[in-house]
Amino acid sequence: MNLTRRSFIKKSTMAASAMGTITILPRRVWSASVAPSDKVNVALIGCNNMGFGILGHHLDTQMVNCVALCDVDKNVLNAKAQEVKNRYGQQPVLYGDYRQVLERNDVDAVIIGTPDHWHCLIMVDACQAGKDVYVEKPMANTIGECNIMVKAAKKYQRVVQVGQQQRDSKVFKDVMNLIKSGEIGKLRKVNIWANFNYGLGAIPRPDSEVPPGVDYDMWLGPAPKRQFNPNRFHGSWRHFWDYGGGLMSDWGVHLIDMGLWITDLVEGPEKVITYAANLCPKTMHRDTFDTMNVIFPKKDYVITWDMTAGIQQGPFDSSYGVQFIGDNATICADRLKYRLYPEWDEEKKTPKAKAVSYDKGSESHRQHVDNFLHCVKSRETPSCPPEVGRAAALHAHISNIAGRVEQTVLEWDDVNNRFINCERANELIFPEYRKPWHLPEI
Incomplete structure (x- = not known):
């Protein structure tokens, strides 16, 4: 039975008092063997x-x-x-x-x-x-x-x-169990799509004075010094490279993560094949892309990303989702539901898998928080540790970098953390922090 901090202090103090001394316990005690x-x-x-x-x-x-x-x-x-x-x-x-x-x-x-x-x-x-x-x-x-x-x-x-948080979603946990148990046969493709209106960015607005009560210099922090513009602030900052990576880094890390989880990959992509552009005819205020198609070749399967900002329609009546394609069946999933569609065995005249349908899913932020708090107490590894977060982020960032340097194919060396075939891309691996802030060194 784990001790609470309060009971640990009480027992430790009583024991120390009995010996005629009082021991002051360091903070590291709480993050070691004591909850x-x-x-x-x-x-x-x-x-x-x-x-x-x-x-x-x-x-x-x-x-x-x-x-x-x-x-x-x-x-x-x-x-x-x-x-x-x-x-x-x-x-x-x-x-x-x-x-x-x-x-x-x-x-x-x-x-x-x-x-x-x-x-x-x-x-x-x-x-x-x-x-x-x-x-x-x-x-x-x-x-x-x-x-x-x-x-x-x-x-x-x-x-x-x-x-x-999808790492703690019942929908995606079920999907992973179905695939890893062999229900869809050999996994061949993971098709991902994300179509959202907000990905277009904001309607252009002029620069303006900093709103009262806002420490704008602190908001910028290590980012480059710029005149205040409301489009680069609350709600739409992620459409500028200084602060975010657009729809790709917002939704991409969630959905691409599902394609990595299925084979427990925690490395960056060896190769990324990217088409990235701004094709919407509207004049919008943004740096990031509104249209992207990306291919991530893996050892024995392939992940594809299809993104169109400014629309809300998508395959299987969902504006976003993940399609896992195997020899025996296909599973389509979003955060609220999943369906398993069996292939037909012509020789045996029977489905190659059992059809499955589930539509009682929900957002899983609370479950993800529960997992975090459990691990704070137990010191176990959480469901999405930094290694997992890094892998998903790199798939999004490398795709964006490919678009920014206008190179269709980028090859990545994950061991040495550098691009093999593009020095311009290597220049975007690290940010340049604005003084007096400094990039941390570990």
Whole structure:
């Protein structure tokens, strides 16, 4: 039976008192063989949209104290603090600089819900400060930052969960079990599609003054200095290379991850064949692509990615999904449902597999949070550790890089972390941090 922090302190203090001494126990004790306290003390860094949603799932477990909120926008910060108080009866301390949060000894874990360009720096600093981390996907905005984050989690022995919540989805767990048990026969192809209106980017708007209450220089952080524009801020920042990777890195990491999970791949792609362009006739404000087709050849199967921003229709009546094609059957899945379609055996006059249908799935953010909190206490490896997050992110980033350098085929050396056939692509592996920020070194 695992001890709680409270009971461990009590028993240790009693034993020490009996010997005439009082022992002060270091924080590392809690992350070694002893589980954390009955309630995990959590801080949220980046309080808008998904970050706050993930905090809500943590608080809904009733296993968490929210001790701190941090955001560079005081308007967001104050609104979310009030919501935490109203919904959960908790009153976290508010901060505008994440480093002040990490200085607190009572913070066990942090949730990183910032734009992608901040993920690496905050995650590494949190690990160095002895905190466990739930970091939103994609794990980082560049390949080099992903590599650094993997090293940091290992060096500081932290529990790090990347927010690819489909790893805890009943739908996709069922699908993986069906395929790995041989139900569809030999897997040959994984076809993935993602069609969403928002992927087009935003309608152009002029640069403007920084809104009141916003620390814009801190929001930019390590990203290049630029005049404030509302399209590069809340809600649509991910369509600019400085901060994100568009629809590809937003949905791509989720869906491509399913094609990697089926064979437990945790490496970057050896070869990526990419077509990437902006084909929508509308004038939109963005750097990223609205149309992409990508092929990822694997050892004995192939993954394909088909993305069209600006539309909402797709195969099998779903705007997004994954199709697993085997010799005996095909499975089509999204987050809410899956179907197994058997092939027909002409010789035996019978289906080659049993048809399966399930349509009671749901979003799995809560299950992913449950897994994280369990691992914070048990020190087990979570369902989406940094190695898994890195693999999915690299498939998305390398595809985007291929489009940016206009090279259809890129070959990647995962051991040496470099492109074999394109030096221009190698220049995009690491970001150049704006001073005074520095790329972390592990």
